[in-house]
Amino acid sequence: MKALSTEQAEAIQEIINIGFGRAASAVAQILCARLELSVPFVATVESDSVVEFLRQHFQNQDPVSLVQQSFYGNFMGEAALILPKGSSQVLVEMLSSDMGYVPELDADKLEQEVLLEIGNLVIGASLGQFAALLQTRVAFKPPHVAQEMLCSDDFQRRVSQVKGGALLVRTSFRIKEKMVSGYLFFFLSAQCLEWLIQAVDKFLEEQT
Amino acid sequence: MTLQTVSYTQHLGQSQAVGLDFEQICDLVNYGLILLSRDMTIAFWNLWMEKHSRLERDKVLGRHIGDIYPGLEKKGFFWKAQNVLTLGNFAFFSQQMHHYVFPMPSERYLSEGYEYMQQNVSLAPVRDLRGQTVQVLVTIADDTNAAIYMDRLEKTLATLKESNRTDYLTKVANRRYLTECLEAEIDLWKRKKSDFVFIILDIDHFKAVNDNLGHQCGDRVLTGLADFLRQNLRPYDKLGRYGGEEFCIILPQTGLNSGLKLAERLRAQVAQTSFACPDKEQEVTVTISMGLTSTENVAHLTADTVLYKADLALYEAKETGRNSIKCRL
Numbered sequence A: 001m002k003a004l005s006t007e008q009a010e011a012i013q014e015i016i017n018i019g020f021g022r023a024a025s026a027v028a029q030i031l032c033a034r035l036e037l038s039v040p041f042v043a044t045v046e047s048d049s050v051v052e053f054l055r056q057h058f059q060n061q062d063p064v065s066l067v068q069q070s071f072y073g074n075f076m077g078e079a080a081l082i083l084p085k086g087s088s089q090v091l092v093e094m095l096s097s098d099m100g101y102v103p104e105l106d107a108d109k110l111e112q113e114v115l116l117e118i119g120n121l122v123i124g125a126s127l128g129q130f131a132a133l134l135q136t137r138v139a140f141k142p143p144h145v146a147q148e149m150l151c152s153d154d155f156q157r158r159v160s161q162v163k164g165g166a167l168l169v170r171t172s173f174r175i176k177e178k179m180v181s182g183y184l185f186f187f188l189s190a191q192c193l194e195w196l197i198q199a200v201d202k203f204l205e206e207q208t
Numbered sequence B: 001m002t003l004q005t006v007s008y009t010q011h012l013g014q015s016q017a018v019g020l021d022f023e024q025i026c027d028l029v030n031y032g033l034i035l036l037s038r039d040m041t042i043a044f045w046n047l048w049m050e051k052h053s054r055l056e057r058d059k060v061l062g063r064h065i066g067d068i069y070p071g072l073e074k075k076g077f078f079w080k081a082q083n084v085l086t087l088g089n090f091a092f093f094s095q096q097m098h099h100y101v102f103p104m105p106s107e108r109y110l111s112e113g114y115e116y117m118q119q120n121v122s123l124a125p126v127r128d129l130r131g132q133t134v135q136v137l138v139t140i141a142d143d144t145n146a147a148i149y150m151d152r153l154e155k156t157l158a159t160l161k162e163s164n165r166t167d168y169l170t171k172v173a174n175r176r177y178l179t180e181c182l183e184a185e186i187d188l189w190k191r192k193k194s195d196f197v198f199i200i201l202d203i204d205h206f207k208a209v210n211d212n213l214g215h216q217c218g219d220r221v222l223t224g225l226a227d228f229l230r231q232n233l234r235p236y237d238k239l240g241r242y243g244g245e246e247f248c249i250i251l252p253q254t255g256l257n258s259g260l261k262l263a264e265r266l267r268a269q270v271a272q273t274s275f276a277c278p279d280k281e282q283e284v285t286v287t288i289s290m291g292l293t294s295t296e297n298v299a300h301l302t303a304d305t306v307l308y309k310a311d312l313a314l315y316e317a318k319e320t321g322r323n324s325i326k327c328r329l
Helices: A006-031 A047-057 A087-099 A107-133 A153-160 A190-207 B023-028 B047-053 B077-087 B144-165 B175-192 B206-213 B215-232 B256-271 B303-319
Strands: A035-037 A041-045 A064-073 A077-083 A138-140 A144-148 A166-175 A180-189 B032-037 B042-045 B091-093 B119-127 B133-142 B196-203 B238-243 B246-252 B274-276 B283-285 B288-294 B325-327
Touching: A006 A035, A006 A041, A006 A107, A006 A166, A006 A190, A006 B077, A047 A180, A064 A107, A077 A107, A087 A107, A087 A180, A107 A138, A107 A144, A107 A180, A107 B077, A107 B091, A166 A190, A180 A190, B023 B047, B032 B047, B047 B133, B077 B091, B077 B119, B077 B133, B144 B175, B175 B196, B175 B238, B175 B246, B175 B303, B196 B206, B196 B215, B196 B256, B196 B303, B206 B215, B215 B238, B215 B246, B215 B256, B215 B274, B215 B283, B246 B256, B256 B288, B256 B325, B288 B303, B303 B325
Parallel strands: B288 B325
Antiparallel strands: A035 A166, A041 A166, A064 A077, A064 A138, A064 A144, A077 A180, A166 A180, B032 B042, B032 B133, B091 B119, B119 B133, B196 B246, B196 B288, B238 B246, B274 B283
16 A cells, blocks of 8 residues: 655644544533543554554453444545443443433443444544545444454454555544543545545645 | 435535435335434425335424334434434444334234334434534334344354254253353352362163163163253253263352252162153163262362362262262362
């Protein structure tokens, strides 16, 4: 995959960061808690490096909760929200007591549903704001949630099957009052890179 | 009614309103489409919705969706719809989690199914010329077929899993599953010091039963003994066939004295029990020898040491006359 220049990576980083700021304040209204998204790291990568990163940062916390969601439009790919184990219970309490979202579901399904909902909100808001800044829209497919053993060969094998590399956007996120934190990844299809670079250039021109 | 919409170009500063008649297109798609205004009243209801809900569109347009489907609140529908309006996000209700959002009869005549159509539902933001989300488009996909196939697959997997764990003849746990249960019990003992008793039992002179009365009679003795043991153990005790005429019993949360009492009761009752041989007008009685071990006062434990001690005890029972219980700690 073609590597981004430093300038291009910084430009994408800047725009995503602006989008994250807007997303965080929008989602805070829903969550009744502050959502913090760190300045994103942007680079072109192969899939393996992502697995290694996760293993380092989630040592001894297997299995992790992984919410995946595909998106499409002028840029397309997959987003992933990764949370350490035990987060789902905190999030269930948060949604039900703070926000009044108490769907009638069995306990184990409720935890999955909450993870899906948080993932959908954070991913949708972040990418939606990023797309809006680039004057385009993205549409989303339904998210999926899984408990993953990062140390497993199966996980490594599945991720490694994604060929061709991707544009990786990585940020840490925190729901401050609830001490829930994890990572958000965007894998943007290499085929969209050219469009993305043009859109980013145009955005920057309009800012000057 | 002509459904007016706008198409967006990539330049949000210049939007171009284009009148297009989408009603026919919306009536042709194989999905339910509902357009909701900000106040959750129905602005559009396509033909699919009309036919599957059995509610004509002129009866529902302008009405609050909650009046038509009162159960939506409990599903969290309005919470998600509000998020779509506030954030411009998409929202989803998957069939696996929710089964359905809008109760519609599942009209299946040729195969088993569900009372209500199983649905995947999505909520999408519809924006005005300024890019503000002003309406919510609800899309309903009939996922009943996939749900039925998934049910069948899960049942097949459950049957497969059960057969992988079960001894074919006696229907008790097979050796592999018995070993897994023993390891799980040992894990529990390590974490919570929950004592258990482990028994290996062997049918005395079983070879003679097979040689003199035939293997069918031998099988009848094995299945009869397995049934007897199953009926006389507690629901949470584990019974498995370890090999030929050997069975193992795991007695969780049981001390040595209780284990010995139970083992003695089983031994005595087996000696009094007759097993009818097929096609023969005779009944067979057998006795069992039992080797028992307990985790009481044990410092270290592995599956191998448990099996070893119980096996040694069984050997001693055989050597000292059979039809008895010996214990090794």
